[in-house]
Amino acid sequence: MAQPFSIHIDKAVLADLRQRIAATRWPDQIEGANWDYGTNEPYLKELCTYWASAFDWTKQETYLNSFQHFKTTIDESGLHFIHHQGQGKTSIPILLIHGYPDSFVRFLTIIPLLTQADEQGFSFDVVVPSIPGYGFSDRPTEPGMNPKKIASLFADLMDELGYPKFVAHGGDWGSSITENLGLYHADSLLGIHLTDVPSQHALMPVDDPTAAEKKYLQQRQEWMQTEGGYFQIQSTKPQTLAYGLMDSPVGLAGWIVEKFKSWSDNDGEVEDAFTKDELLTNITLYWVTQTIHSAIRIYYEARQDLQQSQHNPLMKLNPFDKTGDKSTVPAAFALFPKDISSPPSEFAERFFTISRWTKLARGGHFTAMEEPELLANDIREFVRSLRQSGRTTITL
Template sequence: MHIEPFQISVSDVEIDDLRRRLRNTRWASMTPSEPWQQGTEHAWLREWVTHWAESFDWRAAEHGLNQQPQFMADVNGQRVHFVHRRGVGPKPYPLIITHGWPGSFFEFHALAERLCNPAAYGGDPNDAFDVVIPSLPGFAFSPAPAAPGTSAFQVAELWASLMKGLGYERFGAQGGDLGSGVSIALALQHPEVVDGIHLNFLPSSYEPTIGAANSPLTVAEQTYRQEKAEWAALEGGYAHMHGTRPQTLAASLNDSPAGLAAWIGEKFRAWSDCDGDIERRFSKDELLTNLSLYWYTQSIGSAIQMYWENRLQPMRFAAGQRVTPPVGFAHFPKEINHPPRAWMERVFDVAQWTDMPRGGHFAAMEEPELLAADIRGFFRRLR
């Protein structure tokens, strides 16, 4: 496997083009509704677009990103961008962490700091990890797959090959959002090398077989399935669009940075533990760094394509089918779904379950200390 160092370098022409587009935004007319009731709030969006055009320093963000040890690898014919940080401790344990949408490799910076060098944060150096953070195919600097068919299951094959190419014979995996599906697929398809997986989200397509041979659904499980259906009806329009007409949406979002900010910014507000005040959890510059990665790489279309692929290959489990490596689950209270432990135990060996005191969907950015401690605790028994 060929691996080479990688550095981000956006041209001045691209930066100037983005600012021009932002300054020339053609604003939609306002509707007679409560703020955020029908989507992204107009005044909020104008404030953020103005900051992106006039105050946000991409060069500073780019410099910060380039402090991370980044690489590009050829993995089974697919180019994969990844961060590879070595642990500071007597025997760091290898861990591959997978992001989702609308995130990127950037969201794990604070978490990786705590996992790689726990002693710097008051932890035990024996808990140190070697952390590998790839960009999903079609996200940021990982090119889109050349052919259709790359769902979480195929990405898991890429990650297994990447870890082998890096010299890791055994390893753990962690993920939320789309990354949870990839981590589950890794454990399902490669139990001989995956010691365990840690999740902070359960894929919405996850479904064990329920029939006469299985125990009936508990009240908690029935409630969860009902709540999930209600959430999809009221809040899941984005996912339905991603999974059915991704290229129609991509034509708009790839051309309008204001539209991209509205589409992604709303999710960071709605899915985080911020009580409606997004800057309680994320600074403008943090969110705009993530947005800029989508914009400068023109990857929004290829990123949401993964919803199409996952819809065609959902995470369904046959009667009696099990994921054998143990699972740790961190349940954050403002996450977008709340599976009961019994629902997961139909397929997984749930070795650790933690009900977190706060935090939402973007746990690595919102609560890196809580998430890092939970990951350390889970893998301590598997080293």
């Protein structure tokens, strides 16, 4: 049964963090390199100086605790989640699933936008879990915590909360987990809302691709060659990487902030899209919970699952394995121009039953943080369309 949970980080942990930042042995950087070789050293020094001397974790902790946090145990896995009920006369339950390298903080700004009632008295009951291995959810102690397993845990969580039917939304790993909810728990889904096509589909063979699909798949291959180094190491040797990231806060910050800069809609500066406090609240959560190693292991677990589905003869004959199948649950896509991929609709239609396909004017990978109003409005319009199509009998 879910129990209220409050975030409290011991001052000794924060003091140790500041000491480690001060003791950092910094690398050099080629003059004029900017971000070409990776995280820009002058910016990272600026960010970490602020982290050690001016960043107010107590203020951020108070803000985080202004949301209603809970913990529960599902199938022996401890799950942390935020749960806010809607203020409208009619509220639809919605599960919001984050990705990497963010956390549940991805959705903090959008929660009040969804829980408030619109002019028709319609709102959402919002549930935001931390993926196992992230934040305040338990770190998995056994192999196999892949998106299929996580989808099952989240379906059971929603059922425990009294939501046998709900909408699910996700981006990054959240989109993969949401897809698996649609594949394996379709009876529980009113609809699914995604900001990207899960990346595994670009790694699988495609029969008779269209010209647009060929171009997209070529772009994904090129992206993996130039930007996918993190993906390769996290999906093959995550433990090797973990030693440095667990021991050095500057190393952790450098590993994470580069993605926020590269994957967001900005004018060349990461702080065009995020404040230092936003960046550091997310990074600090990884540090104080000691979860960067358990977080990146999802890449390994997903890769193992995909390889088994593709290459293990027994898995290919398994009638319960739905890898690569098309979900029948109504799906909406909200595509933001500076996200890391731009799939054509016909590629998405191979795997999803699309009822809404929207290209937004601005925003990147971390849409709920960058453009919460645009995302919230698109989610609302999608759920209204479910009512019009007869998917739900709830009056909106």
